[in-house]
Amino acid sequence: MTNPGVDGSSVIELVGPGGAGKTTTGMALAARLKSKFVDLDAEFMARNGDVSAFISRWGYEAYAARNVDTYLAIRNPSEPPGVMALSSGFMTYREDIHPVYAMSRQRIASSALTFVLLPSLELDECVAEVVRRQLQRPFARTPEREEQVIRSRFSVYANLSARKVVTRPAVPVVVEEIMALLSTGGSDVNQRTRSGAEGVGTA
Template sequence: MTAAACEPDEYAPAGAGMRPGSQLAHLVGPGGAGKTTVGALLAGRLGWDFIDLDQAFLAQHGHIATFIDTQGYEAYARHNVALYARIRRALRRPGVAALSSGFMTYPAAIGGGYAEHRAAIEAAAHTVLLLPSLDVERCVDVLVARQLSRPYLDGDRGQHERRVRERMPAFLALRCARHVGTEAPQCIATAAKARTTATKSSVTGHRFLVKSRSSAF
């Protein structure tokens, strides 16, 4: 991987900034997009804490697929929102949070302040949506292969494919920064760090759409 391959091709304005004083950057997107890997790298480079919401859920409630099978998806979503809220309230240092793949697609009716949390995350300048492509079928191919390699998720390929297709419209509708591409996580983290640093020192209210070159992930 050359240094040039880590550089984004294009930047474009994309919406409003986060509230002054906010200390939590969010990585959002479908499962397999690289949120956990990139998030850990980004947090390390910034000297911030790293929060993996899926791992926090596993620590408190056990295997995610088993929880959903026994208690239902809505119960899982409610518990996950409550867990996020507790983590957010307890935050004392700047952090990078890798959110669960479905977090930005839950129905507003699950309550627990979810609609407010979702709106704040979407509006924050340090929120980045990670996608391997803007093409749905390309996303299906890349993301499902990654998801099936994870031991804490079920291995139903058809279910994972349906989930990606169902959620993509919601992800594409998000008005937050995007990083689109399949380059190495180190390159994505480099771009995210540059954006985070630039946002902290620039006028609030600007974001960037990043269209990236593709390479092995």
């Protein structure tokens, strides 16, 4: 299989909660593939200003719709990125938030080049690690709010049909796992997804 991100014909998309390691992993993966990395949050801010300020002024739904516009603008040019980290809430928007969101979400979720990054496939372990990581960031919400967000979204990430990658190990180890999965192509994606989903804890 041709390395995604090298010929510009396909994009590896990383989804998951805040604190899952999407940006750090994405940068390292893009460097390994010698391709361009794009962080959707950073692109949104470059085009629209601070996310929190935008939401405060226009509301969350307006932000979500604009973020889909931003995603499409990045994803569809003649030279798309090789690796893209999606916003933490991107896969949790209402289906009618944007005219093409439902179709885009389905494509992302079913692609062999999409990886769901989670610190753990067990709910409570994932929550604890996400909260710990998020509180180290300067823009962190309260611990209670961070926990509420990941608990409400965990099942969305866990039930996506894309393959899951646990990000508790060091970044180079995570990158090697993704590279190994990429080398298999898409032929066994459904089998791997089913087996991964069966191991996801919901306690």
